[in-house]
Amino acid sequence: MSASLVFFIVVAAVSLTSALGVVTSRWPIHSALFMLVNFITLAVFYVTLGAQFLAAAQVIIYAGGIVILILFVVMLIGSEKIGGPSGHRLWTPYAGVALGVLMLATMIYTFASSLFGAPGTADAIEAGHPKAVGMTLFTQYILPIEMAAVLLLVALIGALLLARQPKAGAQ
Amino acid sequence: MVPLNWYLVLAAFIFSCGLYAALARRNAIAALMGIELMLNAVNINLVAFWRYGEFVERLEGQVFALFVIAVAAAEVAVGLALIISVYRSRRTVNLDELDLLQG
Amino acid sequence: MGDIGFGSLGGILPELIIVLGGLLILVLDIAQADRQDSGRGYLAVSVLFLIVGLTGVLLQIGMEPYIVLSTTAIDPFATYLKLVIYTGMILVAIGGGSYMNRHATGRGEFWALFLFVTAAMSFAVSATNLLLLYLSIEFLSITSYILAGFLRTNKRSAEAGLKYFLYGSVAAAVMLYGMSLLYGATGSLDLGEIAQGLAANAEMAAIIPAATLLTLVGLGFKASLAPFYQWAPDVYDGAPTPITAYLSTASKAVGFAVMARVFVVALGAYRVEWAPILAGLSVLTMTVGNVIALRQTSVKRMLAYSSVAQAGYILMGLTAVVSSQQADLTVLGMNGLNGLLLYLFAYLFTNIGAFLVVLAVEDETGSTELDAYSNLVQRAPGMAWAMFIFLLSLAGIPLTGGFVGKFYVFGAAVQHQYFWLAGVGLVNAAIAAYYYLNVVRTMFFASDGEAATGRMAAPVAIQSVVLLCVLATIWIGLYPPRLLEWANSASRQLLALML
Numbered sequence: 001m002s003a004s005l006v007f008f009i010v011v012a013a014v015s016l017t018s019a020l021g022v023v024t025s026r027w028p029i030h031s032a033l034f035m036l037v038n039f040i041t042l043a044v045f046y047v048t049l050g051a052q053f054l055a056a057a058q059v060i061i062y063a064g065g066i067v068i069l070i071l072f073v074v075m076l077i078g079s080e081k082i083g084g085p086s087g088h089r090l091w092t093p094y095a096g097v098a099l100g101v102l103m104l105a106t107m108i109y110t111f112a113s114s115l116f117g118a119p120g121t122a123d124a125i126e127a128g129h130p131k132a133v134g135m136t137l138f139t140q141y142i143l144p145i146e147m148a149a150v151l152l153l154v155a156l157i158g159a160l161l162l163a164r165q166p167k168a169g170a171q
Numbered sequence: 172m173v174p175l176n177w178y179l180v181l182a183a184f185i186f187s188c189g190l191y192a193a194l195a196r197r198n199a200i201a202a203l204m205g206i207e208l209m210l211n212a213v214n215i216n217l218v219a220f221w222r223y224g225e226f227v228e229r230l231e232g233q234v235f236a237l238f239v240i241a242v243a244a245a246e247v248a249v250g251l252a253l254i255i256s257v258y259r260s261r262r263t264v265n266l267d268e269l270d271l272l273q274g
Numbered sequence: 275m276g277d278i279g280f281g282s283l284g285g286i287l288p289e290l291i292i293v294l295g296g297l298l299i300l301v302l303d304i305a306q307a308d309r310q311d312s313g314r315g316y317l318a319v320s321v322l323f324l325i326v327g328l329t330g331v332l333l334q335i336g337m338e339p340y341i342v343l344s345t346t347a348i349d350p351f352a353t354y355l356k357l358v359i360y361t362g363m364i365l366v367a368i369g370g371g372s373y374m375n376r377h378a379t380g381r382g383e384f385w386a387l388f389l390f391v392t393a394a395m396s397f398a399v400s401a402t403n404l405l406l407l408y409l410s411i412e413f414l415s416i417t418s419y420i421l422a423g424f425l426r427t428n429k430r431s432a433e434a435g436l437k438y439f440l441y442g443s444v445a446a447a448v449m450l451y452g453m454s455l456l457y458g459a460t461g462s463l464d465l466g467e468i469a470q471g472l473a474a475n476a477e478m479a480a481i482i483p484a485a486t487l488l489t490l491v492g493l494g495f496k497a498s499l500a501p502f503y504q505w506a507p508d509v510y511d512g513a514p515t516p517i518t519a520y521l522s523t524a525s526k527a528v529g530f531a532v533m534a535r536v537f538v539v540a541l542g543a544y545r546v547e548w549a550p551i552l553a554g555l556s557v558l559t560m561t562v563g564n565v566i567a568l569r570q571t572s573v574k575r576m577l578a579y580s581s582v583a584q585a586g587y588i589l590m591g592l593t594a595v596v597s598s599q600q601a602d603l604t605v606l607g608m609n610g611l612n613g614l615l616l617y618l619f620a621y622l623f624t625n626i627g628a629f630l631v632v633l634a635v636e637d638e639t640g641s642t643e644l645d646a647y648s649n650l651v652q653r654a655p656g657m658a659w660a661m662f663i664f665l666l667s668l669a670g671i672p673l674t675g676g677f678v679g680k681f682y683v684f685g686a687a688v689q690h691q692y693f694w695l696a697g698v699g700l701v702n703a704a705i706a707a708y709y710y711l712n713v714v715r716t717m718f719f720a721s722d723g724e725a726a727t728g729r730m731a732a733p734v735a736i737q738s739v740v741l742l743c744v745l746a747t748i749w750i751g752l753y754p755p756r757l758l759e760w761a762n763s764a765s766r767q768l769l770a771l772m773l
Contacts, residue, residue: 032204061244066243103186148241
């Protein structure tokens with residue numbers, strides 16, 4: 001077994017464990033920390049796949065931004081314990097488990113037919129560099145990137161409006 | 172090199188975990204974290220498909236993953252703001268207790 | 275890639291104008307500083323920009339299809355849907371604007387978001403690339419979550435926003451997973467190249483069912499199809515009524531348009547597989563919507579479930595694109611898709627009108643329950659008669675727009691040998707007529723002694739938009755040749771792209 005396979009298995013094990021941790025933790029704050037671990041393992045995968053820029057973005061935006069934001073809100077309001085079995089909604093855990101397992105089974109069945117078994121051929125070392133990514137972003141995908149800019153503006157305005165303390169006498 | 176299938180199965184597993192959390196957790200913030208897991212699982216798929224595909228030089232999978240990250244950031248900001256807004260008026264983020272709209 | 279430059283922006287000029295309008299309003303709002311403004315100015319600016327956008331789209335009618343910035347198509351199909359979207363948003367802005375101005379804090383922000391969401395819908399119907407498609411659908415969704423929860427001091431509005439967010443994000447993530455599989459199978463994000471890629475290597479067929487179903491979850495969510503409809507009644511009920519009006523018309527039209535484009539252009543080769551799935555969903559959607567609508571006591575909620583049921587009829591149009599006997603697609607006069615497009619236009623006027631009547635009654639009585647409508651004809655004869663026309667149109671009575679839409683989708687279903695589907699549809703239409711006419715009975719013949727408590731004075735803006743909707747509903751009911759021509763050319767153009 002080659003070193004890259006062993007490396008994959010180790011990181012994947014951490015990734016899977018942390019994903020399970022997010023789902024099963026009783027404290028929202030533990031879920032958030034497990035999620036942080038999960039996001040970092042994904043960044044490791046992106047590096048091994050040759051997408052260095054994406055890995056950096058993953059760490060900066062997800063691990064550095066989104067998880068912190070979630071932690072803030074958890075500490076602000078949602079830090080109460082999510083109890084044992086009653087921590088779930090009445091019928092939805094069964095639906096959730098059923099859908100999750102169904103989904104997993106379908107996907108494994110689909111992928112196991114070894115349609116995609118062939119290992120990659122092309123050398124992607126150059127392709128993950130910020131320069132190449134930037135060229136693609138600002139030529140072919142110029143319209144989406146401008147839209148994403150407006151979308152972030154919208155999210156900013158929306159978050160400000162919704163989370164602001166309502167003024168007395170407003171309405 | 173690691174076979175593509177391994178990445179896909181890993182992604183499917185994380186996606187299923189996220190789907191379960193999003194559907195079954197009753198704390199709105201926990202459900203939101205499930206949604207984030209789902210989006211990240213898709214990103215593994217996209218990057219792996221890009222790396223193992225025929226057109227490595229076209230970078231589409233990577234670029235798509237970047238946009239998914241951007242959208243996820245916007246989604247989290249708005250979602251958390253909505254959660255805070257509900258918490259202000261109801262003092263709870265438990266989805267079972269949000270039952271004004273039923274019937 | 276040589277088409278990047280200012281010259282290539284001409285095609286998306288209407289959308290750019292709308293986005294600039296939104297930014298202008300934000301700047302004006304900052305200039306206002308702390309002084310509270312009535313919001314009328316923003317309303318006027320928004321309507322002005324929307325009308326300029328609509329004019330731009332009208333000028334694009336009849337153009338040869340072409341691609342802008344390698345991701346956006348300017349073609350008859352997109353142009354037709356943009357007409358639907360802009361018209362709907364203008365009606366909602368004029369009719370519902372003053373309600374939002376009175377109840378919302380942040381008026382400048384509201385109008386900016388309103389314009390941004392219009393641009394997002396516009397991009398969604400013209401996107402030919404999965405990336406832009408996903409981005410614009412998410413843009414539409416995220417803005418809609420904010421707008422649904424906009425009245426923060428109203429508990430129902432906040433709850434509607436949160437529920438919409440949770441359901442919507444899960445559906446979008448599932449759709450994204452499906453898109454990633456399509457990308458993996460073909461190595462491309464362009465809808466046309468995906469179709470070619472699927473045709474080129476047949477061993478990818480194993481991945482297609484999964485990819486199709488997962489994508490359908492997200493798009494079906496936007497179009498409120500069963501079994502992804504649960505959010506719709508809650509959100510339509512809890513959101514501010516003007517927002518409900520656009521969510522149930524323009525936003526739903528986007529769901530159907532994107533579904534049509536993805537399924538016809540990218541997955542056209544597999545039409546024999548997906549058509550039965552859509553037929554099943556169509557039957558399920560209309561039945562579930564109608565059966566639950568029967569039990570509602572709130573008119574707003576009844577209209578919400580009826581809007582789910584209407585989605586079932588509209589889906590019949592997309593199902594009937596494919597004949598069970600593989601007849602030539604484009605020669606048939608009713609190709610299903612033109613029925614879908616006509617239905618969307620007729621439904622737009624009818625539903626926005628109906629929700630505006632609900633808004634007027636809600637403003638006057640503070641209630642959306644059926645009781646608030648008893649003897650409406652004595653208090654506000656104009657509103658009552660307008661609601662009567664809208665309900666007839668929703669039920670599909672001849673000489674209204676709803677009839678033309680239903681006629682085309684049912685006709686296409688019969689022509690394509692889906693007799694059972696048309697049959698179930700007819701039974702459902704009969705059930706629906708019952709609860710629509712129940713409202714009519716309350717408005718005109720309520721027996722209880724609740725006397726007319728003076729006349730109800732609806733604002734002039736609502737009255738004029740309602741009048742416009744009545745006229746348009748009847749106009750479409752009289753078979754306008756121009757509209758038919760647009761729908762036909764739009765549907766032919768899209769179907770011609772099917773491999």
